[in-house]
Amino acid sequence: MGELAIETVNLTKVFGSFKAVDGVNLRIEEGVIFGLLGPNGAGKTTTIRMILGLLKPTSGYVRVFGIDVEKRRREVLRLTGYMPQHFSLYEDLTVEENMRLYASLYGMGRAEARRRVEELLEEFMLTEYRDRLAGKLSGGTKQRLALAVALLHRPRLLIVDEPTAGVDPPLRRYFWEKFRELKEEGVTILVTTHYMDEAEHCDRLALMSRGRVVAEGSPLEIKRMAFGGDFLELEVEGDPAPVLEEVGAKVVDSEVTGDFVRVRLLVPDAADYLAPLTRELERRGIRVIRAYPVSVSLEDAFIKLTAPIEAEAVAGCRR
Amino acid sequence: MSALTALIIKDIKQLLRDPKSFFMVLMMPTMVMAMFVMGYGETRGAVPIAVVNLDGGVVSWQLIEALKNSGNFKIVRYAPTKELGVELVRRGEVYAALIIPEGFSECVLEGRSTQLVTVLDSAYATVSELVWEAVVVAVQGFLRMAAERYGTFNIDVVKETVYGPKVSSVDLFTSVVMGVLLHLVPMSLIAVSISRERERRTFEQLIMTPISSGHIVLGKLLAYSIVTVSDMLITLGIAVAILGVRVRGSLIDLTLVSLLLLICSLSLGLLISAVSRNQLQAYQTAIFLFIPSLLFSGFMTPVELLSPAARAFSKVLPLYYFLKAFKNIQLRGWGLGDVAWDCAALVVEAVAFLVAAVKVLRLRVE
Numbered sequence: 001m002g003e004l005a006i007e008t009v010n011l012t013k014v015f016g017s018f019k020a021v022d023g024v025n026l027r028i029e030e031g032v033i034f035g036l037l038g039p040n041g042a043g044k045t046t047t048i049r050m051i052l053g054l055l056k057p058t059s060g061y062v063r064v065f066g067i068d069v070e071k072r073r074r075e076v077l078r079l080t081g082y083m084p085q086h087f088s089l090y091e092d093l094t095v096e097e098n099m100r101l102y103a104s105l106y107g108m109g110r111a112e113a114r115r116r117v118e119e120l121l122e123e124f125m126l127t128e129y130r131d132r133l134a135g136k137l138s139g140g141t142k143q144r145l146a147l148a149v150a151l152l153h154r155p156r157l158l159i160v161d162e163p164t165a166g167v168d169p170p171l172r173r174y175f176w177e178k179f180r181e182l183k184e185e186g187v188t189i190l191v192t193t194h195y196m197d198e199a200e201h202c203d204r205l206a207l208m209s210r211g212r213v214v215a216e217g218s219p220l221e222i223k224r225m226a227f228g229g230d231f232l233e234l235e236v237e238g239d240p241a242p243v244l245e246e247v248g249a250k251v252v253d254s255e256v257t258g259d260f261v262r263v264r265l266l267v268p269d270a271a272d273y274l275a276p277l278t279r280e281l282e283r284r285g286i287r288v289i290r291a292y293p294v295s296v297s298l299e300d301a302f303i304k305l306t307a308p309i310e311a312e313a314v315a316g317c318r319r
Numbered sequence: 320m321s322a323l324t325a326l327i328i329k330d331i332k333q334l335l336r337d338p339k340s341f342f343m344v345l346m347m348p349t350m351v352m353a354m355f356v357m358g359y360g361e362t363r364g365a366v367p368i369a370v371v372n373l374d375g376g377v378v379s380w381q382l383i384e385a386l387k388n389s390g391n392f393k394i395v396r397y398a399p400t401k402e403l404g405v406e407l408v409r410r411g412e413v414y415a416a417l418i419i420p421e422g423f424s425e426c427v428l429e430g431r432s433t434q435l436v437t438v439l440d441s442a443y444a445t446v447s448e449l450v451w452e453a454v455v456v457a458v459q460g461f462l463r464m465a466a467e468r469y470g471t472f473n474i475d476v477v478k479e480t481v482y483g484p485k486v487s488s489v490d491l492f493t494s495v496v497m498g499v500l501l502h503l504v505p506m507s508l509i510a511v512s513i514s515r516e517r518e519r520r521t522f523e524q525l526i527m528t529p530i531s532s533g534h535i536v537l538g539k540l541l542a543y544s545i546v547t548v549s550d551m552l553i554t555l556g557i558a559v560a561i562l563g564v565r566v567r568g569s570l571i572d573l574t575l576v577s578l579l580l581l582i583c584s585l586s587l588g589l590l591i592s593a594v595s596r597n598q599l600q601a602y603q604t605a606i607f608l609f610i611p612s613l614l615f616s617g618f619m620t621p622v623e624l625l626s627p628a629a630r631a632f633s634k635v636l637p638l639y640y641f642l643k644a645f646k647n648i649q650l651r652g653w654g655l656g657d658v659a660w661d662c663a664a665l666v667v668e669a670v671a672f673l674v675a676a677v678k679v680l681r682l683r684v685e
């Protein structure tokens with residue numbers, strides 16, 4: 001491990017006078033599910049297209065498995081599967097014809113192509129649609145076909161652009177299960193989405209806003225980054241204030257009802273603080289009725305992180 | 320299956336499944352040829368003939384006057400000798416030559432029997448028949464009229480036939496119609512092919528496979544060649560079988576020259592396709608490029624009549640070489656060897672267009 005599947009350095013794309021992607025530096029390690037998050041127009045698709053050599057960067061460069069994409073694109077393509085944001089297969093060819101075509105384009109022999117196509121038809125529940133024109137498929141079936149084609153040549157890196165946009169919840173779940181399976185097989189996955197709940201499934205995330213990466217890390221790290229730590233909630237009998245001050249927990253909110261106090265705390269790390277804090281409180285004779293970490297959603301974190309720049313745009317993308 | 324074969328098969332399937340392309344490929348030549356048949360298939364108006372008056376006497380001129388008045392044909396040439404008259408028929412300039420023999424007037428005045436030789440072009444059976452009947456009727460009218468003045472005599476109308484080249488308006492226009500159908504149609508058809516993939520976004524997935532721009536260009540060239548060859552065969556077939564266009568040279572040579580133009584047109588169309596951003600732009604470019612061909616390739620005006628600058632320009636037009644080669648094979652009976660330079664020019668242009676298309680086709684989505 002530790003090898004970089006994708007490395008972008010100062011990646012920038014200018015359309016006319018508009019900077020769609022502005023100095024993006026990503027280091028995506030092999031074997032992870034990496035989520036690229038951001039509202040519409042944030043520059044996710046443009047970034048992905050530059051990674052795949054579909055767009056020429058205005059400046060900066062991309063390496064995929066250490067290979068320079070601009071100079072040795074074909075080598076990169078053999079290692080990479082891509083499912084674009086919009087359905088991009090031939091609507092006037094059937095499901096099977098599309099798959100066979102792509103098998104040939106990836107240089108598979110006849111027997112190998114047949115075997116692989118059958119395998120994928122089965123795996124993606126496409127067997128009954130094999131003779132149907134791709135243009136006549138429902139949205140979800142189209143998405144499954146697109147993913148199957150992206151995986152035809154068993155890529156080491158899979159790049160999927162909003163695979164679950166407009167897809168019903170069962171299929172969304174199915175897709176994420178697939179991604180996890182693929183990850184277990186050692187495939188690195190770069191996925192974009194603007195569904196925050198999905199982002200929780202990613203090992204690492206980068207939040208994009210207006211062409212820039214505004215935060216990067218694991219979902220947990222991103223939340224910490226957004227709020228400056230984790231939240232804990234305590235319900236105690238007695239005054240916890242002195243203890244809290246001693247351990248450096250910041251009180252965000254408190255509510256007093258007679259002898260009972262409910263406080264919301266901000267601490268650097270919920271797991272590290274919870275047990276020692278309760279122990280200390282008990283030791284000082286303050287009865288702890290309840291103590292638990294409060295989970296914040298990525299969505300809240302995201303809003304917090306991007307609020308100064310584009311509160312409106314984000315609100316628009318909340319669902 | 321190799322990547323190239325897969326691409327060819329894919330493009331053929333797409334062409335045949337798209338009603339618009341299907342129409343362009345199969346209906347267009349049939350319709351254009353049908354219009355052509357309606358417009359030029361029947362020779363209308365007076366039939367041009369030649370007269371050879373070897374007699375020159377008064378009576379012979381009276382006969383010619385009678386023939387003129389019959390209104391069925393128009394005397395366009397007077398030839399001094401029978402050989403020249405026959406030659407005019409053989410060259411296809413007239414449908415018939417009427418030869419008034421020496422001593423014609425003398426015979427009539429002396430009440431002896433004489434002849435009128437009608438040399439007909441057997442390449443045109445129906446026109447010949449028409450001319451023949453009209454001559455017989457005119458001569459009988461003349462006999463009745465002349466009998467009052469000169470007493471009874473007889474004129475035998477003798478029929479002779481030669482095989483002319485059958486250069487009719489149909490023949491002259493065949494090369495032009497073939498030119499349009501083998502140049503404009505395939506060129507505009509293929510010109511939109513790559514931009515259509517861009518517009519439908521299929522290009523984005525296609526260029527994620529490890530193929531080169533050469534694969535895409537060659538795949539489309541071959542697929543469209545295979546499909547549009549039917550275009551060519553239908554057009555040639557209608558011309559020869561239904562319109563009765565006569566080909567003096569070999570039909571195979573003619574087919575080969577047509578195939579070269581077809582490939583050249585497709586290559587030019589591919590170049591347009593490679594540089595165009597969208598289908599509309601590609602269409603417009605194809606049609607825009609057709610205008611100089613229309614003006615300077617000998618399509619409307621013979622190249623010899625153009626200004627030197629325009630004549631030099633016509634030398635870059637594929638249609639110029641095609642029309643030259645096609646006409647020479649069809650009308651003059653030249654062989655492939657005689658039109659080798661024109662063929663070579665078509666090949667060179669096709670290769671140049673293809674190489675340029677491969678070079679300018681960017682495997683990117685911008």
Ligand SMILES: Nc1ncnc2c1ncn2[C@@H]1O[C@H](COP(=O)(O)OP(=O)(O)O)[C@@H](O)[C@H]1O
Nearest residue numbers: 015020038039040041042043044045046047685
């Ligand atoms: N080819 C293009 N020409 C001009 N502007 C573009 C082009 N592609 C994308 N953009 C603009 O760049 C911005 C980022 O787009 P995109 O990368 O598609 O965002 P996302 O995928 O995050 O929704 C948008 O404002 C979009 O309008």
Ligand SMILES: [Mg+2]
Nearest residue numbers: 044045085161
């Ligand atoms: Mg996008």
